[in-house]
Amino acid sequence: MKLTLNKDVFKDITTYTENVRKDMHASGSALVIIKDNKIVHEWYSGDHHFEQGAKKINQDSRFNVYSVRVTYVGFAIALAINEGLIDLDGRLSDYLYEYNKDILGDTTIRHLLTRCTGLKFENGGVYRTFDLGTDIEGKRPEILAKILYKATGKTVNDILTNRVFNPLNWTNTGWVTEGNNNLVCDIDSSKSYPTLRIGSNIGDERNLYVSARDLAFWGNLHLNKGEFEGRQIIPQEIFELTTSIQSPNTLPDYLQKFGFLWWVKDGEVSVDYNELGSELPDGSYQILGASGCSCTVIPEYNAVAVRMFNSLNSYENLGFDYIKDIQMFGNQVISSLKHL
Numbered sequence: 001m002k003l004t005l006n007k008d009v010f011k012d013i014t015t016y017t018e019n020v021r022k023d024m025h026a027s028g029s030a031l032v033i034i035k036d037n038k039i040v041h042e043w044y045s046g047d048h049h050f051e052q053g054a055k056k057i058n059q060d061s062r063f064n065v066y067s068v069r070v071t072y073v074g075f076a077i078a079l080a081i082n083e084g085l086i087d088l089d090g091r092l093s094d095y096l097y098e099y100n101k102d103i104l105g106d107t108t109i110r111h112l113l114t115r116c117t118g119l120k121f122e123n124g125g126v127y128r129t130f131d132l133g134t135d136i137e138g139k140r141p142e143i144l145a146k147i148l149y150k151a152t153g154k155t156v157n158d159i160l161t162n163r164v165f166n167p168l169n170w171t172n173t174g175w176v177t178e179g180n181n182n183l184v185c186d187i188d189s190s191k192s193y194p195t196l197r198i199g200s201n202i203g204d205e206r207n208l209y210v211s212a213r214d215l216a217f218w219g220n221l222h223l224n225k226g227e228f229e230g231r232q233i234i235p236q237e238i239f240e241l242t243t244s245i246q247s248p249n250t251l252p253d254y255l256q257k258f259g260f261l262w263w264v265k266d267g268e269v270s271v272d273y274n275e276l277g278s279e280l281p282d283g284s285y286q287i288l289g290a291s292g293c294s295c296t297v298i299p300e301y302n303a304v305a306v307r308m309f310n311s312l313n314s315y316e317n318l319g320f321d322y323i324k325d326i327q328m329f330g331n332q333v334i335s336s337l338k339h340l
Contacts, residue, residue: 049194066289074260145204156203172211277330
């Protein structure tokens, strides 16, 4: 992918990103913006951690993206749906035999992907917290991964490695099972030491580490609906599933709507719980992780914006307003793109 730098156009968003790095007490940050399939801005700042001798952040630095990983899990589910192995509106009880069937009730894969099941899975059991399809809840990628394995016999990581990561040579994307020199440490201001989150390579845990470039390429693959260098490497229907609104009609209008765990812009919703900037056009979609990493895809501008941080629990420890920040970031992206 050709790199075209426009430092003056992106001066404000770069300054904003650097200021947020300091406000979040992150040791490192990165910013990559793609427009019309070209990297038009790329910027790196800081170090892998605050200790003496820490490696400088560069294009190979891999950040733990936390909740951003759910879009990868949702994508694997979409592949299985496209192949007829999973039914989007199939009941959870058809896959999760170990849970109380009456409590699961009419809850479907669609409800799970759009965060409105009203279910809480805890201590090997399940109970209901609100009526099905009437409110928004947290993400349950581990439940989706379990369903995927039961339906296909393959893990999230198996599927994505074979269908996406290896074919596209994304060497800086993957669930980390051991340390290496390119991993950026998490910084939690309540602790006196940096940490790495090492886990299994199944694809259901919070140990997906990705470089800023690879995450931008992930967004761009969605923007191009599976076309890469003139070839349709993944069916277009997959992306039409994952990035269009899939929330059930029962969800109140004032609540955020989702694709396959992507936040999708569709008019204005409640300001109390909305990660999408007011300037983002309808049809834009975005995902944000706990470390501050995010990927914003803007079809109207044929653009993708990725920013990376490595700060955890900054809301609790520092009073950092991550909702206000991610909204501001989206608006700054649009402001920059308008001046290209």
